[in-house]
Amino acid sequence: MATRIIPVESSDMVIFGASGDLAQRKILPGLYHRLVAGQLPPTARIIGAARSKWNREEFQKKATESYFEFVPEHEQNPEIFKTFLNCLHYVPIDAMGNGGWDELTALVNDNPNPVRAFYLSVGPSLFGPISTRLSKTGIATPESRIVVEKPFGHDLASAKELNKQLGTCFKESQIYRIDHYLGKETVQNLMALRFANALLEPVWNSQHVDHVQISVSESIGVEGRGEYYDTSGAMRDMVQNHLMQLLCLTAMEPPAKFNADDVRDEKLKVIRSLDPVKPDDIVRGQYRASTHDGSYKDHAINPDSTTECFVALKVHISNWRWAGVPFYLRTGKKLRARMSEISVIFKDPPHSIFPQSERRHEGNSLVIRLQPDEGITMHMIIKEPGQGGFRLTEVPLDMSFAEALGDNGEHLADAYERLMMDVIRGDQTLFMRGDEVEAAWRWTDPIIANWSGEKPERYDQGSSGPDGSLALMHRDSRRWHAIEV
Numbered sequence: 001m002a003t004r005i006i007p008v009e010s011s012d013m014v015i016f017g018a019s020g021d022l023a024q025r026k027i028l029p030g031l032y033h034r035l036v037a038g039q040l041p042p043t044a045r046i047i048g049a050a051r052s053k054w055n056r057e058e059f060q061k062k063a064t065e066s067y068f069e070f071v072p073e074h075e076q077n078p079e080i081f082k083t084f085l086n087c088l089h090y091v092p093i094d095a096m097g098n099g100g101w102d103e104l105t106a107l108v109n110d111n112p113n114p115v116r117a118f119y120l121s122v123g124p125s126l127f128g129p130i131s132t133r134l135s136k137t138g139i140a141t142p143e144s145r146i147v148v149e150k151p152f153g154h155d156l157a158s159a160k161e162l163n164k165q166l167g168t169c170f171k172e173s174q175i176y177r178i179d180h181y182l183g184k185e186t187v188q189n190l191m192a193l194r195f196a197n198a199l200l201e202p203v204w205n206s207q208h209v210d211h212v213q214i215s216v217s218e219s220i221g222v223e224g225r226g227e228y229y230d231t232s233g234a235m236r237d238m239v240q241n242h243l244m245q246l247l248c249l250t251a252m253e254p255p256a257k258f259n260a261d262d263v264r265d266e267k268l269k270v271i272r273s274l275d276p277v278k279p280d281d282i283v284r285g286q287y288r289a290s291t292h293d294g295s296y297k298d299h300a301i302n303p304d305s306t307t308e309c310f311v312a313l314k315v316h317i318s319n320w321r322w323a324g325v326p327f328y329l330r331t332g333k334k335l336r337a338r339m340s341e342i343s344v345i346f347k348d349p350p351h352s353i354f355p356q357s358e359r360r361h362e363g364n365s366l367v368i369r370l371q372p373d374e375g376i377t378m379h380m381i382i383k384e385p386g387q388g389g390f391r392l393t394e395v396p397l398d399m400s401f402a403e404a405l406g407d408n409g410e411h412l413a414d415a416y417e418r419l420m421m422d423v424i425r426g427d428q429t430l431f432m433r434g435d436e437v438e439a440a441w442r443w444t445d446p447i448i449a450n451w452s453g454e455k456p457e458r459y460d461q462g463s464s465g466p467d468g469s470l471a472l473m474h475r476d477s478r479r480w481h482a483i484e485v
């Protein structure tokens with residue numbers, strides 16, 4: 001099935017932090033892919049800004065290295081890449097100093113494209129200084145967009161402060177807070193699945209759903225970011241943002257319209273309906289050393305660390321639709337496989353006409369897989385084929401997006417590509433609103449405050465996490481979906 005590409009308006013995208021990892025690995029290759037797709041017009045300008053004292057040619061050289069490293073060979077197109085290089089400009093700038101701002105202002109004002117976006121691919125301590133400068137120099141017009149990366153704060157107080165800093169220079173309608181999980185095809189499909197089909201919505205509630213599981217497992221550890229990660233932990237790094245967004249999209253009421261504020265209003269209501277989590281409903285973990293790799297504490301370079309790199313929680317949403325339905329969330333590092341999925345497990349039929357001894361299945365569940373292979377699976381119960389009695393078995397009805405959408409070899413836009421095009425289009429639906437982020441921190445902060453100093457449980461690398469996480473399910477006579485690819 002070929003996807004329909006709608007070109008965006010010509011734009012100037014200024015990337016602060018253009019010499020950094022995210023810009024080189026995701027943002028620049030992503031914009032190249034959109035140029036290849038015919039979505040980004042060749043008149044677009046991509047203006048790199050960072051402290052590195054490069055000129056335009058040096059930035060183009062760096063972008064070329066990233067192109068060969070991060071764009072798969074079969075997706076490289078030398079002709080279009082030449083056009084891409086022509087889109088690139090660079091201004092050395094120190095966000096905290098004076099150097100570079102006049103040059104950036106002159107460059108941006110030189111050839112005003114209809115859309116202007118400033119992507120802050122830098123640490124949050126620079127959000128305030130950069131947005132103030134953008135406003136003072138007048139480069140940021142009332143229509144300009146500002147894009148900020150995670151982490152959006154460390155707690156409620158710091159998130160409020162960031163909102164305040166951005167808010168003094170930009171209106172909420174100009175601010176795009178990225179959570180790249182929202183740009184994933186499957187995550188958006190969750191909304192299509194729920195609200196464009198008559199089939200699911202009638203059973204999407206406490207009457208029919210037994211429980212929901214949201215798992216985001218990583219097979220890698222903290223990978224050289226240990227010292228930074230140790231100041232954050234899984235709750236701040238993953239649950240407050242990514243898992244929270246998945247929970248909201250799974251649980252929210254149908255918005256009146258598919259537009260930014262209606263969708264975000266509904267997500268906010270879910271966050272506000274979350275009960276505080278009881279200490280017994282939380283399991284925190286740290287991976288042990290293995291025969292060939294160090295422990296979390298080794299990687300965090302902190303032998304006394306009590307920061308969790310695994311967390312599992314049982315969460316309740318106190319509203320009409322979900323009363324009594326537990327949502328189990330789990331995320332961690334150095335687990336058996338890299339896998340993210342949402343599983344909605346349905347209740348058994350009210351009465352079974354089949355003998356219980358013939359039961360060899362789990363029941364109906366809908367699994368929405370985000371990675372590694374985006375797709376949706378509905379687990380159905382059927383009669384086991386063949387002679388010799390009437391036995392029931394479970395079969396998956398599978399839909400892989402790569403197969404359904406990419407069978408003509410077309411490149412499927414990744415989350416960053418999609419979100420960057422939304423910024424240029426001015427569509428905030430898949431970005432977090434300020435009050436949403438604050439509400440998520442308001443729920444998260446007391447959980448973290450409650451466990452200060454508590455030691456996380458150890459778990460083996462390559463496992464499914466600490467035993468306590470398995471027990472969290474067992475005591476409710478349930479079990480986690482296996483972490484496997």
Ligand code: NAP
Nearest residue numbers: 017018019020021022050051052094095121122123149150
């Ligand atoms: P990084 O590799 O450390 O790059 C930081 C960038 O900021 C560099 O280009 C650096 O420029 C620039 N910078 C630092 N201080 C500056 C200043 N005073 N003025 C102007 N530019 C300055 O970091 P990153 O991994 O790209 O991450 C960028 C942001 O995205 C962070 O907030 C991070 O949390 C977030 N994020 C990253 C990822 C990822 O996969 N990397 C994923 C999600 C979110 P110079 O080096 O030229 O000085």
